[in-house]
Amino acid sequence: MVWHEFCKHRPSLFALLVIFLLGFIAIMAPFIANDVPIILYKGGKLYVFPNIITYSDLQAENLYANFDRWKPSSGDWLIKPPLPYGPLRQDLEQSLQSPNRTHWLGTDDRGRDVLSRMIWGSRLSLSVGFVAVGIAVIIGIILGSLAGYFGRWVDTVVLRFIELMLVIPTFFLIITVMAFLPPSIWTIMIVIGLTGWPGVARLVRGEFLKQRQMEYVLASRALGLSNTRIMFRHILPNAMGPVFVSATFGLAGAILMESGLSFLGFGVPPPAPSWGELLKQSQGYVDFAWWLVLFPGLAIFITVTAFNLVGEGLRDAMDPRLR
Amino acid sequence: MNNDTPYLKVDNLTKYYPVGGGLFSKSKGYVRAVDHISFDVYRGETVSLVGESGSGKTTVARLILRLIEPTEGSIFFDGMDLTKLKSGALRSIRRKIQIIFQDPYSSLNPRMTVYSMLAEVLHIHRIVPREEITNYIEHLLQLVGLNADAMYRYPHEFSGGQRQRIGIARALAVNPSFLVADEPVSALDVSVQAQILNLLMELQEKLHLTYLIISHDLGVVRHVSDRVLVMYLGQIVEEAPTELLFDSPNHPYTKALLSAIPKPDPEATLPKLLAQGEPPSPINPPSGCSFHPRCPYATEPCKKETPLLQYISDKHRSACWIFANTPDKSLH
Numbered sequence: 001m002v003w004h005e006f007c008k009h010r011p012s013l014f015a016l017l018v019i020f021l022l023g024f025i026a027i028m029a030p031f032i033a034n035d036v037p038i039i040l041y042k043g044g045k046l047y048v049f050p051n052i053i054t055y056s057d058l059q060a061e062n063l064y065a066n067f068d069r070w071k072p073s074s075g076d077w078l079i080k081p082p083l084p085y086g087p088l089r090q091d092l093e094q095s096l097q098s099p100n101r102t103h104w105l106g107t108d109d110r111g112r113d114v115l116s117r118m119i120w121g122s123r124l125s126l127s128v129g130f131v132a133v134g135i136a137v138i139i140g141i142i143l144g145s146l147a148g149y150f151g152r153w154v155d156t157v158v159l160r161f162i163e164l165m166l167v168i169p170t171f172f173l174i175i176t177v178m179a180f181l182p183p184s185i186w187t188i189m190i191v192i193g194l195t196g197w198p199g200v201a202r203l204v205r206g207e208f209l210k211q212r213q214m215e216y217v218l219a220s221r222a223l224g225l226s227n228t229r230i231m232f233r234h235i236l237p238n239a240m241g242p243v244f245v246s247a248t249f250g251l252a253g254a255i256l257m258e259s260g261l262s263f264l265g266f267g268v269p270p271p272a273p274s275w276g277e278l279l280k281q282s283q284g285y286v287d288f289a290w291w292l293v294l295f296p297g298l299a300i301f302i303t304v305t306a307f308n309l310v311g312e313g314l315r316d317a318m319d320p321r322l323r
Numbered sequence: 324m325n326n327d328t329p330y331l332k333v334d335n336l337t338k339y340y341p342v343g344g345g346l347f348s349k350s351k352g353y354v355r356a357v358d359h360i361s362f363d364v365y366r367g368e369t370v371s372l373v374g375e376s377g378s379g380k381t382t383v384a385r386l387i388l389r390l391i392e393p394t395e396g397s398i399f400f401d402g403m404d405l406t407k408l409k410s411g412a413l414r415s416i417r418r419k420i421q422i423i424f425q426d427p428y429s430s431l432n433p434r435m436t437v438y439s440m441l442a443e444v445l446h447i448h449r450i451v452p453r454e455e456i457t458n459y460i461e462h463l464l465q466l467v468g469l470n471a472d473a474m475y476r477y478p479h480e481f482s483g484g485q486r487q488r489i490g491i492a493r494a495l496a497v498n499p500s501f502l503v504a505d506e507p508v509s510a511l512d513v514s515v516q517a518q519i520l521n522l523l524m525e526l527q528e529k530l531h532l533t534y535l536i537i538s539h540d541l542g543v544v545r546h547v548s549d550r551v552l553v554m555y556l557g558q559i560v561e562e563a564p565t566e567l568l569f570d571s572p573n574h575p576y577t578k579a580l581l582s583a584i585p586k587p588d589p590e591a592t593l594p595k596l597l598a599q600g601e602p603p604s605p606i607n608p609p610s611g612c613s614f615h616p617r618c619p620y621a622t623e624p625c626k627k628e629t630p631l632l633q634y635i636s637d638k639h640r641s642a643c644w645i646f647a648n649t650p651d652k653s654l655h
Contacts, residue, residue, distance in 0.1 A: 215430035219493065222388045223444050224417035233443075237434045 002241075005317035012313025015306040022303060026122040033116035035067045035086040037078035044075070051081070085113035087120035087273045099291050106291035108281060114291060117273035118299055124274040125255050125303065128189050132254040133247050135193025140200025141243065145231050147201070148208025158201065165198040171260065178266040185268050188261060192254050203246055207239030241318045248311035252304045259300050275300050329363035329399075330533055331387070331501060336360050336396035338382050342606055355605050356382040358557035359396070361632075364501075369527065369534040371544040371565075373580070374554035375602055380537045381425075383554075384505045387535070388422050389413060400501070418448055421494035425506035427486035431478040437464070437489055438474040444496045466529075467492045468522060484515035488522070495526070504536045508543060520547055541584050545569055550638075553577050556605055556613045559632055562640040573641035575618045612643070620645050 007013055030051045031038060040047040040058075047055055054064070063070060068089055072078065085103075091111035099106045105114040147158035174191050181187045211217060212235070220230045261267035262276025270277060275296045282292030337360075339353035357379045364370045372380050385391045387398055389405055398405040400420065408416060424430035432440060441460045445451055451459045461471040467488040478486055487507065494502060507523065508516040524547060526532060538544050544551055544565070551568045553561040553576065561574040572578045599617045603609050612630050615621040622645065632642040 215424040215426055216432045218385070218390055219422070219424060219430055219490070220432075221390055222417065222422045223447075223493070223497065224414040225443070225447060229443075229447075234432050234435075238432070 002314075002317045006313050009313040009316060012309050012316075015309035015313070018302065018306040019310060022122055022306070023126065025119055026126045029119050029123050031081055033083040033085060033087065033113070033119040034081045035084055035089050036064060037067065037080050039079045040076075041078065042072070042076045083113070083116055083119070085116040087112065087117045088271055089113070089116075096285065096289055098289075105295045106289070108278075108289075108292055109285060114278070114295055117278055118275065118296060121273045121275045121278060121296070122299070122303075124185060124268055124272060125258060125300075128185065128192070128258040128268075128274075129251045129255040129307075131189040132192035132196060132258075133250045135190060136196030136250060136254075137200050137243060137247050139194070140197040141204050141236070143197065144201035144204025145208050145236060145239075148205040149212060149227070149231050149235070151209075151212075155205070158205070162198040162201055165195065170195045171257070174257070174261065175264065175266050178261065183266070183269040185272070188258055188267055192257050196250055196254065199250070200243060200246055203242045204239055207242060208235055211235045211238055245311055245315045245318065248307055248314055252307035252311070255307070256300065256304050328402075330366040330368075330401060331364040331535070332399040333360060333362050333383075333387070334397050334399065336383070336386060336398060337394045338379075338386055338391065339394045352606050355557045355608060357386065357393075358608075360554070360557070360559045361396075362552055362559060362562065364533060364535055366533055367527075367531060368550065369536060369548045370550045370552065371536045371538060371548035372552045372554055373538055373541060373544050376539065377556075377602055377605065378554040379557040379605075380539075380554055381505055382557075384422060384503045384535070384537050387503055388420060389416075418497040419499050420501045420503065421497060421499035423487075423490055423494050423502060423504040423507045426510050427483050427490055428510070430490050431486055431493075433478055436475055436477055437492075440489075440493060441474075441496050444493065448497050450497060463492045463496055466495065466526070482515075483511050484518060487511060487515075487519050491519075491522070491526070495530070500531070501533045501535070504534060506538055507536065509538065509540060516543070523547065541569075541580060553580070556602060556608055558613065558642070559640075560614065560642045562632070564638050567639055573635055573639065573646050574614075574643045575620050575646070576614050577641075579617075614643075 025032060034051045036051040038049060038051055040050050050058060058064060089112060094107050094111035095109050097103055097107045103113050107113055143158050147155040174195060177191050217230060217235060220234055258267055258274065259276030262274045263280045265280060267276055268274040278296035279293065282289065285292055336357055338357040339355055342352045342354055372383060374380050386393050393406055400416065405416060438460060441463060442456050445456050445459060460474055464471055464473055469485065469488055508519050511519060520543060527534060536547060548565050550564050552559050553574065555576050561577045568577065569581065572581055603616060609616050611627045612625045615625040630642045630644045632640050635641050
């Protein structure tokens with residue numbers, strides 16, 4: 001039903017395809033852009049997927065860090081990923097090249113391939129988005145359902161807490177917190193998640209207030225079902241619709257937030273290639289190396305727009321008044 | 324069957340809802356949804372509670388089920404005071420008293436199949452062992468006149484009447500002995516209403532159930548009940564066995580209700596007595612008899628003093644002093 005309505009909204013459907021493509025690229029990054037080969041035959045031994053499995057004898061030769069300079073001896077062969085550059089592979093002779101045949105989106109100041117870094121960056125950006133929103137949704141659902149179901153003082157306390165979170169400018173709160181915490185991708189995920197729940201909580205609370213009055217909830221209470229069971233098995237599935245919509249918008253927000261933080265230097269520590277980090281590194285070269293700014297910026301723009309479009313499509317598909 | 328002691332005894336039951344007021348301000352008054360009512364229901368009986376919308380009928384139903392807490396008063400069921408039960412004992416009482424709801428569209432969880440709805444209840448109350456649950460659900464569905472294949476379907480796949488049958492099956496799942504039916508047929512088509520009412524009466528015979536039926540439809544009430552309680556503005560104004568109430572109503576409000584039943588006779592004269600105006604607000608009930616502003620017989624004392632519900636004959640109670648001394652049947 002919802003899916004059918006969603007399909008009628010072409011831009012959202014297209015955006016969903018874009019997201020699936022991005023997700024595929026993010027998951028398959030080691031097979032798409034890597035200097036470690038997919039399959040390696042060396043010294044009479046076959047190594048399958050050395051790009052995702054660490055073989056101790058290759059490690060012992062310190063080969064993982066030097067695959068680009070490795071010369072196969074006779075009988076050895078290897079299959080490389082389509083883009084044979086790792087995101088961290090430096091080649092100072094190739095630095096700051098504009099887009100060309102070998103480096104499709106150019107290279108940065110240390111000769112790293114921009115496309116490869118962006119592909120690996122999609123992993124960081126998407127996982128930050130999903131984990132942060134996951135944390136926010138879980139907190140939001142728990143607080144929102146407690147407030148909406150029990151009402152009275154529980155509701156008052158949760159509502160005040162929500163309002164408190166809403167009046168604090170989240171971005172500056174996160175910058176402040178990040179300044180004190182060790183910079184890592186996990187800290188970012190958790191901090192963005194911990195500040196992102198009030199919207200979800202308010203939505204869930206509203207849905208619970210509405211559903212609580214329904215006779216099926218009264219019937220469940222009359223049948224002696226426990227409050228937890230009523231809340232999470234009966235009401236929650238009926239309240240999830242708006243949460244999905246808000247989570248989709250939240251994903252876009254979290255990705256943007258992470259980019260912003262990384263751009264300001266509070267995000268994923270270098271040399272990890274997040275999209276915001278790529279933008280930050282391009283700061284000194286904006287005048288002439290336009291490819292360093294344009295492509296990561298475009299990636300952020302496309303991803304955020306895609307999530308927002310999907311969210312809008314979902315919202316419209318679920319709202320019967322718009323049919 | 325012991326018919327001397329009441330199975331359900333409602334004593335001075337009261338529910339006031341505070342109006343206005345917030346965290347720091349005192350409330351400005353109370354809605355007197357249910358105002359000191361008392362009645363008995365005996366084993367095997369069908370008692371109906373009738374009244375206009377807003378008279379507090381549904382509140383009574385929810386109070387008996389302990390879905391809301393009373394402000395005052397007690398409810399004795401089988402000798403136990405329901406209002407004082409703690410959660411453990413309350414759960415075992417939930418197996419004895421069940422409720423059927425008005426709206427078959429909102430009373431079933433749209434995201435659960437009939438099977439999961441019923442299986443959950445059977446499992447939690449350990450009505451039957453796990454491996455017999457499917458058989459038992461089949462039996463329950465048969466009992467309410469549904470096919471066994473209804474089990475794996477969702478509520479939206481059923482008609483209103485079928486949904487109401489599912490609601491009844493859910494209430495019966497725990498083997499209750501007392502059923503409260505809150506407007507069980509008022510949301511259904513007239514043709515389906517009769518089927519559901521007949522089903523309820525059949526079930527009463529088969530399972531020896533006691534009913535408290537809440538309705539505003541006097542046709543329904545006359546069809547199913549042994550005894551009728553008339554509620555007005557949170558209070559019971561008249562109580563009588565069905566036949567007696569319909570033949571010789573005592574309270575002017577009951578008379579007004581009865582004369583408002585449409586008659587399938589084009590020649591019929593206009594109703595003799597109709598209540599004037601709208602029911603007054605339960606926040607500011609009128610002084611004295613709460614019916615006096617709408618009562619064609621009202622006199623001066625009616626505005627000042629509240630008439631009490633008292634016996635006018637053996638089984639007939641009424642809260643009106645003008646007709647207090649009018650013996651039954653004399654009005655005919």
